[in-house]
Amino acid sequence: MKACFTLLLLLVAGSNIIANAQVLPEHPNAKPAPIQKDLHVVKPYVTINAQETAMGAFIVEPDQIASVEVIKEQDAVKQFGDKAREGAVIIRLRESVSLVRVQEVYDFFQVSPDHQQLKLTINDQLVSDKEKLLADLQQIEKLELKKQDVTAVKRNSFDEEAPYLNIVTVKQ
Structure with a gap:
């Protein structure tokens, strides 16, 4: 009974706070809060063995990395x-690993031209510039056609029916 009363009191107090917040007059000198449109994401120039790529756009075995500068x-x-x-x-x-670009990945996995136009992810993480993809084919388990998960925190599209290609790596 005491818990019900406390919960009821919190609900009433909370609804009064919300109601009062909605009826407060706007100050004549008030300025609307700025909307932050673009959060700046640092995008460094990235190379692997002198080949240009991008963060999140390469698939190599960590043990194969000799150095990162x-x-x-x-x-x-x-x-x-x-x-x-x-x-x-x-x-x-460390060693000479044969890295391939996105078109060679598509060719190896026999991806249809229509599916090549779709957004691309690696283990469900969006690749922002798929033309910069560098991959060791031995590290790719499969390519799969997927649709958006409407409950996912991160989504590639607002369209629930939008398909995308997902590269599944050997070690996820």
């Missing part, structure tokens, strides 16, 4: 030009 903005621009104005990440592999 991070170059700050000014030094990166001096070395790679304006495309590296947000810094650079240089990845070198």
Whole structure:
């Protein structure tokens, strides 16, 4: 009984706060809060064995990485030009691994031309620029055609029926 009364009191108090918040007059000098449209996401210039890629657009076995070098903005621009104005990440592999681009992945898995036009994910993480994909084919288990999960926190589209191609790696 005491718990019910406490819950009822909280509900009434909460609804009064909401109701009062809705009827407060607007201050004549009030300015609307700015809407933050674009959160700046740092996109460094990325290479693997001197081939350009992007963060989240490569599939290599971590054990194959010999070194990772991070170059700050000014030094990166001096070395790679304006495309590296947000810094650079240089990845070198231990051994010569044959890395392929997206078209070779499509060819290997016999992806139809229609499906090649779809958005691409790696383990359900969107690849923003699929033309920069670099992959070790041995690390890809399969390609699957999927539809949006309407309950997912991250989605690739607002269209519930929008299909996409998902690359499933050997080690997820």
